[in-house]
Amino acid sequence: GAGVSQSPSNKVTEKGKDVELRCDPISGHTALYWYRQSLGQGLEFLIYFQGNSAPDKSGLPSDRFSAERTGGSVSTLTIQRTQQEDSAVYLCASSSSRDRRLNSPLHFGNGTRLTVT
Amino acid sequence: DAKTTQPPSMDCAEGRAANLPCNHSTISGNEYVYWYRQIHSQGPQYIIHGLKNNETNEMASLIITEDRKSSTLILPHATLRDTAVYYCIVRASNTGTASKLTFGTGTRLQVTL
Secondary structure, three states: OOEEEOOOOOOEEEEOEEEEEEEEEOOOOOOEEEEEEEOOOOOEEEEEEEOOOOOEEEOOOOEEEEEEHHOOOOEEEEEOOHHHHHHHEEEEEOOOOOOOOOOOEEEEEEEEEEEEE | OOEEOOEEEEEOOOOOOOEEEEEEEOEEEEEEEEEEOOOOOOOOEEEEEEEEOOEEEOOOOEEEEOOOOEEEEOOOOOHHHEEEEEEEEEEOOOOOOOOOOOOOEEEEEEEEO
């Protein structure tokens, strides 16, 4: 079945340019997460969307980073005025929270590798 | 979410059982133990999770101690394709909203011939 899809798989951009990264979650999943992973590092939480609730933006590293989720499905992560330290793999995940016990696992995409030159 | 402690690396011979330990001594009553793994150049893959009881699925078994302060992920017959970084995570299950996962540095499992 279809998993979490991210595009593009690779993105090279010049310092100072804006980039948009896209995530298509698993159909029906109400929760959507963005993480990033720098080379050789662990996963760093960025932002989390749950249904119609206000998103948890506590992990966004600066105001150059923003994300939106339109229609409760597709999400776009935008990085403005990119810097070299933004180079990383940006991972999206989704989960179903229909289970009241709310212990549904996250399903990850394979990420977008962003390189800022 | 409670912090977890894992060894940074482990080796296992192909065909043998891989036993990956995790300490979560500050886990609270409503926190589940999750295991994920990340194979090079891929996103993390869910393996298994549990609360109190031992769990088994087609990928692995999860053994949680009675006091819930530690757990062990068991891959019964490791293969070369099981070489990956394995993450042990505890995650609260609160009514109303799901919560994010907080990843540590994990255990790098190397399966060898």
